[in-house]
Amino acid sequence: MHDNWLVCGVVASVIWAAAAGNAGLHLAVAPAISAYRTCMESPIADAAACRTNLHRDWADYSGDRLTYAAVLGLGPIPIGWLVGWLAFARRRPTRATLPGSLASAGG
Numbered sequence: 001m002h003d004n005w006l007v008c009g010v011v012a013s014v015i016w017a018a019a020a021g022n023a024g025l026h027l028a029v030a031p032a033i034s035a036y037r038t039c040m041e042s043p044i045a046d047a048a049a050c051r052t053n054l055h056r057d058w059a060d061y062s063g064d065r066l067t068y069a070a071v072l073g074l075g076p077i078p079i080g081w082l083v084g085w086l087a088f089a090r091r092r093p094t095r096a097t098l099p100g101s102l103a104s105a106g107g
Contacts, residue, residue: 016073017073020076024070025066025068029061031061035053036051039053
């Protein structure tokens, strides 16, 4: 039973790292994208100026993309493993509580 939970934890960790890392890459440049959309929705929008601003803002914000990806993708994994370990450490049967063990038979 313990091995099944270990495999599930590894699979969940890999999925979390991939999904949250990808989200972190996009989250870093979200202000640039938001400013571009606001510019394009303006009634006096100049598409060329909006694209120029987007490229400038993208360059400013994209330096933090790997940091966002690493923090969001890898940061919560150790916390999840710690919580899982704490949950299963309490549920794991000890030798004295196993059915049919010598310790519970009194000798």
